[in-house]
Amino acid sequence: MQLCGSVMWQRGTNISWCSSSLSECFCCVTRSRAVLRRPGYDGIYTVYEAIRERRTFVSSMASLWSKISAILPPTEEQFPLQFSDKVALSVVEMLKRARQQLYGDATSASSRILTAQIILDYSWERLNTGTWRHVDKEWRRVYSYGCLFKAAAICRRSPSEEEILQAIRTCDMGLLMGAAIMENILQVIVRILQREIRTLAKEEDAHENIEAKKRKIASPHVGLIKDELSVPRIKCPSLESFNANYLLPLKPVILEGIIDHWPALNQHPWSIEYLRSVAGCRTVPVEVGSRYTDEDWSQTLLTVNEFIDRYILNEVQDSESDHKAVGYLAQHQLFDQIPELKEDIRIPDYCCLGEDDEDDITVNAWFGPKGTVSPLHQDPQQNFLAQVVGNKYIRLYSPEDTEKLYPHQSQLLHNTSQVEVESPDAERFPEFVKAPYLECVLRSGDVLFIPVKYWHYVRSLEISFSVSFWWS
Amino acid sequence: EDSCVRLAGFCASISSNESFSPVTVNTSGCQDAAISETHLTLALPGRIESWHGQLGHGGLISEEEPRTVEALWGMTMRSVAAGGWHSICVGGGDLYVWGWNESGQLGLPSRGLRKDEELHEEVFISIQAFPALVDVSPSCEISTVSCGSRHTAAVTTGYLYTWGWEYGQLGHQTTSSLDEPQCVEFFRNENLHVVDVVCGSWNTFTAAVKK
Numbered sequence: 001m002q003l004c005g006s007v008m009w010q011r012g013t014n015i016s017w018c019s020s021s022l023s024e025c026f027c028c029v030t031r032s033r034a035v036l037r038r039p040g041y042d043g044i045y046t047v048y049e050a051i052r053e054r055r056t057f058v059s060s061m062a063s064l065w066s067k068i069s070a071i072l073p074p075t076e077e078q079f080p081l082q083f084s085d086k087v088a089l090s091v092v093e094m095l096k097r098a099r100q101q102l103y104g105d106a107t108s109a110s111s112r113i114l115t116a117q118i119i120l121d122y123s124w125e126r127l128n129t130g131t132w133r134h135v136d137k138e139w140r141r142v143y144s145y146g147c148l149f150k151a152a153a154i155c156r157r158s159p160s161e162e163e164i165l166q167a168i169r170t171c172d173m174g175l176l177m178g179a180a181i182m183e184n185i186l187q188v189i190v191r192i193l194q195r196e197i198r199t200l201a202k203e204e205d206a207h208e209n210i211e212a213k214k215r216k217i218a219s220p221h222v223g224l225i226k227d228e229l230s231v232p233r234i235k236c237p238s239l240e241s242f243n244a245n246y247l248l249p250l251k252p253v254i255l256e257g258i259i260d261h262w263p264a265l266n267q268h269p270w271s272i273e274y275l276r277s278v279a280g281c282r283t284v285p286v287e288v289g290s291r292y293t294d295e296d297w298s299q300t301l302l303t304v305n306e307f308i309d310r311y312i313l314n315e316v317q318d319s320e321s322d323h324k325a326v327g328y329l330a331q332h333q334l335f336d337q338i339p340e341l342k343e344d345i346r347i348p349d350y351c352c353l354g355e356d357d358e359d360d361i362t363v364n365a366w367f368g369p370k371g372t373v374s375p376l377h378q379d380p381q382q383n384f385l386a387q388v389v390g391n392k393y394i395r396l397y398s399p400e401d402t403e404k405l406y407p408h409q410s411q412l413l414h415n416t417s418q419v420e421v422e423s424p425d426a427e428r429f430p431e432f433v434k435a436p437y438l439e440c441v442l443r444s445g446d447v448l449f450i451p452v453k454y455w456h457y458v459r460s461l462e463i464s465f466s467v468s469f470w471w472s
Numbered sequence: 473e474d475s476c477v478r479l480a481g482f483c484a485s486i487s488s489n490e491s492f493s494p495v496t497v498n499t500s501g502c503q504d505a506a507i508s509e510t511h512l513t514l515a516l517p518g519r520i521e522s523w524h525g526q527l528g529h530g531g532l533i534s535e536e537e538p539r540t541v542e543a544l545w546g547m548t549m550r551s552v553a554a555g556g557w558h559s560i561c562v563g564g565g566d567l568y569v570w571g572w573n574e575s576g577q578l579g580l581p582s583r584g585l586r587k588d589e590e591l592h593e594e595v596f597i598s599i600q601a602f603p604a605l606v607d608v609s610p611s612c613e614i615s616t617v618s619c620g621s622r623h624t625a626a627v628t629t630g631y632l633y634t635w636g637w638e639y640g641q642l643g644h645q646t647t648s649s650l651d652e653p654q655c656v657e658f659f660r661n662e663n664l665h666v667v668d669v670v671c672g673s674w675n676t677f678t679a680a681v682k683k
Contacts, residue, residue: 118639121639125556125621125622128557129556
């Protein structure tokens with residue numbers, strides 16, 4: 001039987017050839033048009049990426065390990081394991097054992113996974129001891145190495161779709177809780193794994209699109225905003241006029257038209273289906289509970305798919321509670337975790353009026369259903385709140401009126417008001433109704449400038465996705 | 473010492489600086505003390521005092537000074553033990569537990585340990601902010617307790633009970649964590665009478681004599 005022998009991928013001296021029979025393989029159809037592409041973000045040369053989707057499940061899984069081992073250092077000696085003496089020697093021994101198992105062939109999958117799990121469990125305990133601020137970065141690196149070894153062990157031998165999702169979850173834990181290792185290799189691995197999942201999911205896509213159309217979001221009935229209390233709006237102001245009229249005097253304003261060019265509003269409009277396709281299997285932190293000042297407020301980790309099913313579309317009933325719990329993907333640096341989404345947004349030009357480098361600007365995602373509430377609070381930096389999907393009701397109070405807002409006394413919540421803005425307790429907080437405020441409904445395409453320390457209260461009026469930029 | 477507990481080392485809660493010379497904590501009549509990486513618990517006549525970590529005061533805030541665990545006020549506590557994220561003490565033959573229970577280390581139902589089908593039935597406890605009474609074995613007095621990082625061991629009249637996180641430290645020849653105290657059958661089978669137990673972070677050491 002003659003084998004195809006076409007080059008599948010190549011990196012340095014490592015080359016992989018198509019080993020399908022010449023008569024069955026699709027390569028031969030297009031061999032004359034074969035092109036060796038330059039490496040992309042993950043350093044892989046792929047030749048027949050379009051054809052690969054039509055390969056059998058088994059052969060495409062076999063090449064998954066090839067792709068992963070292609071981005072790992074070629075030999076055990078070249079695999080770095082450097083740690084400060086904060087990391088106990090016994091742990092370093094465990095890491096070396098995991099490395100040895102990675103490059104050896106003799107170990108069983110369960111042994112590899114056990115070694116990785118021990119590294120994960122031990123460093124996990126260090127990560128959960130004391131305050132997060134004081135956790136040594138070395139332990140977070142160890143945790144990331146544990147995630148790397150575990151993901152590699154899972155993907156070694158023809159993993160099922162469920163196992164690939166498990167490996168993605170493992171990498172995400174490393175990205176969320178660990179610290180970057182080996183030039184952010186976990187990010188590279190996730191990209192490879194996501195590609196595999198997408199290949200497998202292609203057949204299910206057509207069916208989903210029909211369902212998606214049925215879920216069109218109905219426009220909410222929005223209460224009237226009184227004119228004299230509304231936040232001023234301005235369309236595409238110049239840098240100078242924004243600086244003079246709003247930034248220097250620290251006055252809030254809604255900037256219109258300044259994110260019209262975002263791919264999130266044009267080429268890749270952010271919809272539930274799009275978010276599922278780009279980030280569905282990725283693990284993210286979710287806040288559960290009506291507001292973060294409540295006693296039963298908590299945080300949990302879910303995949304984006306689970307979050308959408310349970311809290312956005314409310315398809316999964318929570319049998320424990322009579323009313324539906326609110327879940328909010330809030331204050332998360334999603335765009336560091338999922339670079340594809342970062343390409344759909346831009347840092348507003350007006351941030352250049354600040355002192356920060358672009359890298360120091362904190363970009364957070366805020367994605368949730370109707371009814372998410374951020375209690376009245378203030379932040380220590382300037383904020384551009386860009387509304388991408390849906391509408392939010394926002395109320396603003398000046399820092400000059402802080403005494404009328406009754407901030408909590410505790411250290412943890414001293415930047416948060418005790419007052420429930422939309423139903424204030426007049427007996428406990430009599431001065432609150434006297435405090436002047438501005439309000440608005442922030443719509444898709446709007447950007448609200450919240451000056452530093454300006455008190456703000458936010459409630460979503462429908463399914464909403466906002467992006468905030470904290471700068472100084 | 474008779475009347476004082478001396479601490480040396482990194483005391484993050486007592487002062488904000490590292491302390492490398494002994495610091496005296498004024499606690500007269502201290503009968504027992506347990507220390508773990510996160511907190512310190514003292515057994516004093518008639519009360520338990522704890523601070524910094526898994527405290528049993530009903531909240532999740534660190535305490536800078538020793539504070540009496542009010543729920544146990546007035547009861548004579550014989551011994552106390554501290555794990556990575558939980559504490560236990562023994563008084564009047566009973567066992568009291570508080571702290572984190574994500575691995576079942578308190579011996580109370582833990583959500584993470586149950587399969588999906590069982591999730592709708594019980595009340596699960598992930599954090600026990602106040603001391604709770606745990607039944608280790610029917611009508612048996614507890615003589616010694618010890619805590620590991622995320623597991624607990626208790627000696628009754630000659631038997632050893634373990635529960636919590638499992639990497640082999642529970643000694644039940646299985647690999648699953650437990651959220652209920654379970655007797656370690658090995659000693660019964662080998663006709664051994666357990667007299668003492670001490671836990672390391674991820675292991676358990678027992679002293680036993682032939683019956």
